Amino acid sequence: xxxxxxxxxxxxxxxxxxxxxxxxxxxxxxxxxxxxxxxxxxxxxxxxxxxxxxxxxxxxxxxxxxxxxxxxxxxxxxxxxxxxxxxxxxxxxxxxxxxxxxxxxxxxxxxxxxxxxxxxxxxxxxxxxxxxxxxxxxxxxxxxxxxxxxxxxxxxxxxxxxxxxxxxxxxxxxxxxxxxxxxxxxxxxxxxxxxxxxxxxxxxxxxxxxxxxxxxxxxxxxxxxxxxxxxxxxxxxxxxxxx
Amino acid sequence: xxxxxxxxxxxxxxxxxxxxxxxxxxxxxxxxxxxxxxxxxxxxxxxxxxxxxxxxxxxxxxxxxxxxxxxxxxxxxxxxxxxxxxxxxxxxxxxxxxxxxxxxxxxxxxxxxxxxxxxxxxxxxxxxxxxxxxxxxxxxxxxxxxxxxxxxxxxxxxxxxxxxxxxxxxxxxxxxxxxxxxxxxxxxxxxxxxxxxxxxxxxxxxxxxxxxxxxxxxxxxxxxxxxxxxxxxxxxxxxxxxx
DNA sequence: CGTGAAATTGAGTGTCGTCAAAACCAGTGG
DNA sequence: CCACTGGTTTTGACGACACTCAATTTCACG
Numbered sequence: 001x002x003x004x005x006x007x008x009x010x011x012x013x014x015x016x017x018x019x020x021x022x023x024x025x026x027x028x029x030x031x032x033x034x035x036x037x038x039x040x041x042x043x044x045x046x047x048x049x050x051x052x053x054x055x056x057x058x059x060x061x062x063x064x065x066x067x068x069x070x071x072x073x074x075x076x077x078x079x080x081x082x083x084x085x086x087x088x089x090x091x092x093x094x095x096x097x098x099x100x101x102x103x104x105x106x107x108x109x110x111x112x113x114x115x116x117x118x119x120x121x122x123x124x125x126x127x128x129x130x131x132x133x134x135x136x137x138x139x140x141x142x143x144x145x146x147x148x149x150x151x152x153x154x155x156x157x158x159x160x161x162x163x164x165x166x167x168x169x170x171x172x173x174x175x176x177x178x179x180x181x182x183x184x185x186x187x188x189x190x191x192x193x194x195x196x197x198x199x200x201x202x203x204x205x206x207x208x209x210x211x212x213x214x215x216x217x218x219x220x221x222x223x224x225x226x227x228x229x230x231x232x233x234x235x236x237x238x239x240x241x242x243x
Numbered sequence: 244x245x246x247x248x249x250x251x252x253x254x255x256x257x258x259x260x261x262x263x264x265x266x267x268x269x270x271x272x273x274x275x276x277x278x279x280x281x282x283x284x285x286x287x288x289x290x291x292x293x294x295x296x297x298x299x300x301x302x303x304x305x306x307x308x309x310x311x312x313x314x315x316x317x318x319x320x321x322x323x324x325x326x327x328x329x330x331x332x333x334x335x336x337x338x339x340x341x342x343x344x345x346x347x348x349x350x351x352x353x354x355x356x357x358x359x360x361x362x363x364x365x366x367x368x369x370x371x372x373x374x375x376x377x378x379x380x381x382x383x384x385x386x387x388x389x390x391x392x393x394x395x396x397x398x399x400x401x402x403x404x405x406x407x408x409x410x411x412x413x414x415x416x417x418x419x420x421x422x423x424x425x426x427x428x429x430x431x432x433x434x435x436x437x438x439x440x441x442x443x444x445x446x447x448x449x450x451x452x453x454x455x456x457x458x459x460x461x462x463x464x465x466x467x468x469x470x471x472x473x474x475x476x477x478x479x480x481x482x483x484x485x486x
Numbered sequence: 487c488g489t490g491a492a493a494t495t496g497a498g499t500g501t502c503g504t505c506a507a508a509a510c511c512a513g514t515g516g
Numbered sequence: 517c518c519a520c521t522g523g524t525t526t527t528g529a530c531g532a533c534a535c536t537c538a539a540t541t542t543c544a545c546g
Contacts, residue, residue, distance in 0.1 A: 076392060079486035082400040086392035097389075099382060104389065131374035138381040139342060141388060146340075146347065148391040149319060149329035155398035156445025157325040160502065194525060202399025204503055209526055226511075226525065243322035403534065437493060450534055452494055469493065469543065 014040035022066040022116065026092030027140065030132040042122045048113045054095070055107040064096035064123045070113030071191040075106045075199065085200040087144065088191075090174055094140055098127065111191045154242075155202045162242035163201040164211040168221065169241055172231060181238060187230040215240075257283035265309040265359060269335030270383065273375040285365045291356045297338070298350040307339035307366045313356030314434040318349045318442065328443040330387060331434075333417055337383055341370070354434045397485075398445045405485035406444040407454040411464065412484055415474060424481060430473040458483075 012033030013023075017040055022028040031039065045068070048054065054072065055061060067089050074087035086105060089095055095115070097103055127133050154166050173179055175188040190197070198205045215221045220237050222230040231237055255276030256266075260283055265271040274282065288311070291297065297315065298304060310332050317330035329348060332338055338358070340346055370376050397409050416422055418431040433440075441448045458464045463480050465473040474480055 074392075076396045078396065078400060082485075084396040084399045086395045097385065099385065105392065131377065134374065134377055134381055138377055138384060141381060141384045142340065142342065145384060145388045145391060148388060148395065149317075149348065152329045152391065152395060152398055153319045153321065153327040155395055156327045157321060205525075206504085206527085207502060210502095213526070242325075447535060448493075449495085449536085453534090456494070 012037070016040050016043065016045070016116075020066075020092075020116070021068065022092040022094075024092075026066050027094045027133060027136045028066065030130055030136045031126070035126060035130060039118060039122055039126060043116055043118050046115045046117060048109045048115065050109050050111050050113075052109050053106060054109060054113075054115075055103050055105070057104065057106050058102055060101055061096060061103050062120050063117045064094065064098075064120065065115040065117040067091045067093045067095055068114040068116055071110040072113055073108050073110040073192070073196060073200075075108065076104070077106070083199045084202065085196065087148065088200075094137065096123075098124070098137065110196060158242045160201075160203055160207050161211050161214065161240060163203060164197075164208060164215070165237055165241040167197060167201055168215075168229065168231065169234075169237060172234070179234075181234060184233050184235065185231060186234065187228070190227045190229055255280070259283050259286065259288070259359075263309075263335075263359070264311065265335040265337075267335075269309055270337045270376060270379045271309065273373055273379045274369070278369060278373060282361060282365055282369060286359055286361050289358045289360060291352045291358065293352050293354050293356075295352050296349060297352060297356075297358075298346050298348070300347065300349050301345055303344055304339060304346050305363050306360045307337065307341075307363065308358040308360040310334045310336045310338055311357040311359055314353040315356055316351050316353040316435070316439060316443075318351065319347070320349070326442045327445065328439065330391065331443075337380065339366075341367070341380065353439060401485045403444075403446055403450050404454050404457065404483060406446060407440075407451060407458070408480055408484040410440060410444055411458075411472065411474065412477075412480060415477070422477075424477060427476050427478065428474060429477065430471070433470045433472055 014037055017023050017028065017036050020026075020028065023036070028036065028039075048070075054065075057077070069091050072089040072093075072095060073085050074089065075083055075085050077083045088110070089107075095107065097105075127137070154163055158166065171190065172186050172188060176186060179186060192200065194205045194208050197203075198208045201208065212221075212223065215237075216223055220231070220233055220240070222232065224230075257280055260266050260271065260279050263269075263271065266279070271279065271282075291313075297308075300320070312334050315332040315336075315338060316328050317332065318326055318328050320326045331353070332350075338350065340348075370380070397406055401409065414433065415429050415431060419429060422429060435443065437448045437451050440446075441451045444451065455464075455466065458480070459466055463474070463476055463483070465475065467473075
């Protein structure tokens with residue numbers, strides 16, 4: 001299912017897009033130079049501070065974005081304030097819900113985030129013109145659906161200890177996609193606070209903290225400055241994730 | 244976002260498809276009579292008994308299907324046997340995971356199910372020829388993603404009582420999509436056993452049963468023959484679903 | 487009826503949530 | 517350099533909700 005992309009001389013490609021990851025691994029790879037030029041005219045780059053809300057619940061969405069760096073958390077809330085993170089978006093994910101005027105979820109910068117944003121209308125016109133763009137979007141959506149279903153298993157059937165281990169594994173793999181299970185050691189910055197991790201795993205802050213210290217006292221991981229995690233034995237971490 | 248479908252005289256449409264719901268509300272609506280004829284040649288209808296496995300975990304998928312009636316449950320399991328239902332498919336949902344040779348989930352008939360199946364290759368050729376087909380698929384996938392995320396909130400943040408109430412509401416709405424919250428009474432057959440409901444909600448059979456009897460003793464619902472549920476006060480059920 | 491499976495009910499336990507206090511950390515200003 | 521502040525994280529004591537194990541009842545089907 002690999003299609004060879006015609007490699008035109010890069011003069012036709014907007015400067016903005018030249019080295020953009022979204023053009024290589026993201027949805028923009030679907031577009032030819034002319035289309036890129038058209039879209040780039042209406043696009044704009046932003047950097048966003050952690051904690052800032054990108055899309056509010058029940059707000060009308062007037063733009064779509066590509067995540068260029070950082071982590072965006074997608075959340076849903078119950079009326080009494082209980083919150084659940086229902087997805088995390090990393091570069092070069094496409095951010096936004098096509099074919100719906102109202103968003104049913106919140107999007108918030110979990111870390112510092114940089115975005116490339118497009119007006120709603122431009123993207124939708126482009127989608128009508130380019131089936132390849134819809135194709136990429138379909139692929140990303142299917143991947144997100146797979147991820148969501150994996151997390152449903154975690155949320156519904158795993159213990160607190162397994163949830164935290166699974167979370168650490170997921171982050172480790174996302175930071176370093178080439179990570180193979182035989183290496184025993186990795187190291188990374190947690191993109192989420194304890195509160196976020198709790199909201200992601202359907203737990204309380206205290207339980208997350210307790211499970212992390214348990215992993216630490218069992219010397220499966222080390223933690224420095226609350227955020228920096230070193231996994232000493234990836235295999236032992238995996239064995240605690242409930243498969 | 245309503246597109247007017249050209250209503251060709253029905254002589255061009257295969258008999259098999261004439262009154263098929265998948266042509267009206269499902270993905271087949273994307274196809275013109277010629278394409279329908281092509282696809283119908285390779286399609287076949289099946290009826291399947293409850294409990295029969297349609298797609299096994301880690302099996303190679305060689306066909307796609309439309310659900311014509313009944314309910315299909317999508318499940319995922321942990322190595323020690325714990326199971327989680329990650330999706331339910333009703334008519335006229337499209338069943339199958341495009342662009343992946345291996346399925347990571349199990350599909351099993353929850354009730355008696357009738358399917359219209361197509362060889363993998365036919366569907367994939369059709370997808371290449373018809374952007375409209377991919378468009379419909381994208382829409383269904385986005386809807387499934389929305390549903391999955393809704394259930395993540397239920398799994399992660401709701402109490403057992405709220406989970407069961409949410410489940411009953413979801414089924415009621417699916418049986419009768421026109422159901423408005425002001426009507427106080429509906430009645431339907433549960434398409435799932437208690438064990439299935441437990442796997443869907445991340446609970447045990449016993450807890451599901453206890454919550455159902457509580458709803459019954461509080462006269463929010465009535466239950467006949469284990470399967471037939473009558474909701475006496477939809478509003479009261481909704482108020483217990485945690486919003 | 488009689489049988490086996492599914493569902494309900496009960497008693498006891500454990501995991502995780504709640505509430506509260508202490509420790510830690512980063513940043514600010516004396 | 518140190519004290520102070522606000523926020524985050526950790527730790528502890530306790531309790532409740534949901535799980536486990538077990539017995540009973542109900543249901544579907546021969």
